[in-house]
Amino acid sequence: xxxxxxxxxxxxxxxxxxxALPLMIGNVFQQLYTVVDTMVVGKALGVRALAxxxxxxxxxxxxxxxxxxxxxxxxxxxxxxxxxxxADDLRKTVGNSLILALLSSVLLLGLGQLIARPVLLLLQTxxxxxxxxxxxxxxxxxxxxxxxxxxxxxxxxxSLGDGRTPLHAMIVAAAVxxxxxxxxxxxxxxxxxxxxxxxxxxxxxxxxxCFHHIRRIDLLxxxxxxxxxxxxxPAHLLFxxxxxxxxxxxxxxxxxxxxxxVNGFGVLFIxxxxxxxxxxxxxxxxATSYGYAMVTYTGQNLGAGRIGRIRxxxxxxxxxxxxxxxxxxxCMLLGxxxxxxxxxxxxxxxxxxxxxxxxxxxxxxxxxxxxxYILHVTRSVIQxxxxxxxxxxxxxxxxxxxxxxxxxxxxxxxETGIFYAEIMAWTGAVVILVISYFVVISEKSVxxxx
Numbered sequence: 001x002x003x004x005x006x007x008x009x010x011x012x013x014x015x016x017x018x019x020a021l022p023l024m025i026g027n028v029f030q031q032l033y034t035v036v037d038t039m040v041v042g043k044a045l046g047v048r049a050l051a052x053x054x055x056x057x058x059x060x061x062x063x064x065x066x067x068x069x070x071x072x073x074x075x076x077x078x079x080x081x082x083x084x085x086x087a088d089d090l091r092k093t094v095g096n097s098l099i100l101a102l103l104s105s106v107l108l109l110g111l112g113q114l115i116a117r118p119v120l121l122l123l124q125t126x127x128x129x130x131x132x133x134x135x136x137x138x139x140x141x142x143x144x145x146x147x148x149x150x151x152x153x154x155x156x157x158x159s160l161g162d163g164r165t166p167l168h169a170m171i172v173a174a175a176v177x178x179x180x181x182x183x184x185x186x187x188x189x190x191x192x193x194x195x196x197x198x199x200x201x202x203x204x205x206x207x208x209x210c211f212h213h214i215r216r217i218d219l220l221x222x223x224x225x226x227x228x229x230x231x232x233x234p235a236h237l238l239f240x241x242x243x244x245x246x247x248x249x250x251x252x253x254x255x256x257x258x259x260x261x262v263n264g265f266g267v268l269f270i271x272x273x274x275x276x277x278x279x280x281x282x283x284x285x286x287a288t289s290y291g292y293a294m295v296t297y298t299g300q301n302l303g304a305g306r307i308g309r310i311r312x313x314x315x316x317x318x319x320x321x322x323x324x325x326x327x328x329x330x331c332m333l334l335g336x337x338x339x340x341x342x343x344x345x346x347x348x349x350x351x352x353x354x355x356x357x358x359x360x361x362x363x364x365x366x367x368x369x370x371x372x373y374i375l376h377v378t379r380s381v382i383q384x385x386x387x388x389x390x391x392x393x394x395x396x397x398x399x400x401x402x403x404x405x406x407x408x409x410x411x412x413x414x415e416t417g418i419f420y421a422e423i424m425a426w427t428g429a430v431v432i433l434v435i436s437y438f439v440v441i442s443e444k445s446v447x448x449x450x
Contacts, residue, residue: 005161007297008083008304013316016293019163023289026167029174031281037195038278039342040181045191047271047350052132052192054274055125055263058255060140063112065248067148070104071097072295073241073388075155079299080386082160086303087219094156095226096233100241105148112141123260126267132192139193143200150203153210156220158296165213169206177202243388247395251425254402258421261406265415268350272357273418275340276365283332283365286324287373290317291380298384307444314381314437321373329366336362364419371426378433382440390436394429401428 007015041049074097081090116137125133154166177198184194214220262273294317301309332339340358344351379391402425409417 006083007161007300008306008309012297012309012313013320016290016297016313016317017320019161019296020286020289020293022163022167023158023292024286026163026170027281027285027289029167029170031285036178036181037199038275040185041192041195044185047344047354048129048267049132049192050274050344051126051267051270052129053136053195054270054277055120055123055129055259056133056136056140057274057277058252058259059116059119059137061255062249062252063108063141063144064147065252066108066245067105067144067151069243069245069248070241071101071148071151071155072292072383073244074100074152074237075159076240076295076299076383076386076388077237078156078159079296079384080303082219083300083303091220091222091226092230092233093237094220095222096229097152097156097237099227099229100234100237101148101152102145105145108148109141109144112144113138116141119256123256124263126263126270129267129270136192136196139196139200143203146200146204146207150207150210153207153214156214157210158292159299160217160219161296161300162213163293165210169209172209173202173206176205240386240388243392244383247388247392250392250395250399251402254399254406254421254425257403258406258418261410261418265418268353269357269415271344272354273361275344275354275358276361279332279336279339279362280365283328283369284372284376286328287321287376290321290324290373291376293317294377294380295384298381299386302385302444307441310381310385310444311441314377314441317377317381318374321377322370325369325373329369332362332366336366360416361419365422368423368426371423371430375426375430375433378430378437382433382436385440385444387436387440390440391433394432394436397428397432398425401425 005015005019007019038050038053041053074093077093078090078097081087081093117134120130120133120137150169154169157163157165180198180201181195184190184198188194190197262270294313297313298310301307301313337355337359340355340362344354344358375394379394382391402421405421405424406418409420411417
């Protein structure tokens, strides 16, 4: 039988950290193959190919963010049913989530192919990189059903307290992706298309790996009835998942506005900006893991009616997250140039200019990293309590703060002003989320039990 874990008993700090640790390692491997993609493309194909990946980044992230938002929202209800010991409801939720995920993936695949070129043009993507950016997006969007099924399967496992299986899946996927990157890009000369294909094949393998383990969980022995749409259940799942998907979508729209401004600064600036953006995932890898841990921890304890444990878990998670962010920031400030050098090629002058841009941006984000970690923990606790609307409002705040900073600050202090768009977005979201947390936890304390 695959592993599950109850998070309603025991030390909150220990539970949160030990649950997040395998997710963190798994995210490191996921980021590893993203980083390897960028390294192989940047070193083998040059600065313009690296810039082409960067121009497609936010559109790719928007699709991934919508998928992750939906599936994570579905997982909130699964965690609540598991924490309350409602096995029948859990199975029906899993079955209905699978149907909604498949239908959504078909819709998103078609929409992605339809909007890819018009949006790249709207973002003023330079003509000499437009073709490669569009090719990369078209291939990645073809894999939307694969990405949807992987994220759903990982969400199911995490909701039951299993963070190890997604870790093992990511290790296998990272190894496959690295081998295929080298084979497709360097061996077969497939360029950016090869990098995209390698990523999708790796995702498919991780998806199969997770579903194999789900089938071994006795609690999830499914019947045909579990896959019938239950009255009110799809609407409830979408009520949880849709705001999270919308939240990620509007955050990415803000990122596209930033990208459109960056695109006006020239190919070298785009390349430097892209090199650091590829490390964004590394910077927040632990924050994302603590977020997943807190959604599961909060959902299970809410299902069990243990509101007091949610408060304790929140305090413990914030302390752990702040310590982690300080450690990661120090590592990036000390060793960031060495890492960035793995992405950058070109003439000595091009490389030096690109490195200056990339490290400046990395230093700004590293110093302000604790804000991002507070954001992830607080948002996830609110979502775990079943409120996905207030985090969506924080996403709208991110959009406005990111867009306003990107449009106006470079006019005041020059091109480097664009680097502060992320920081202002994080800050605006945190203000709303901290206030929202105290409102929601107070409501749960009054309506539930402590």
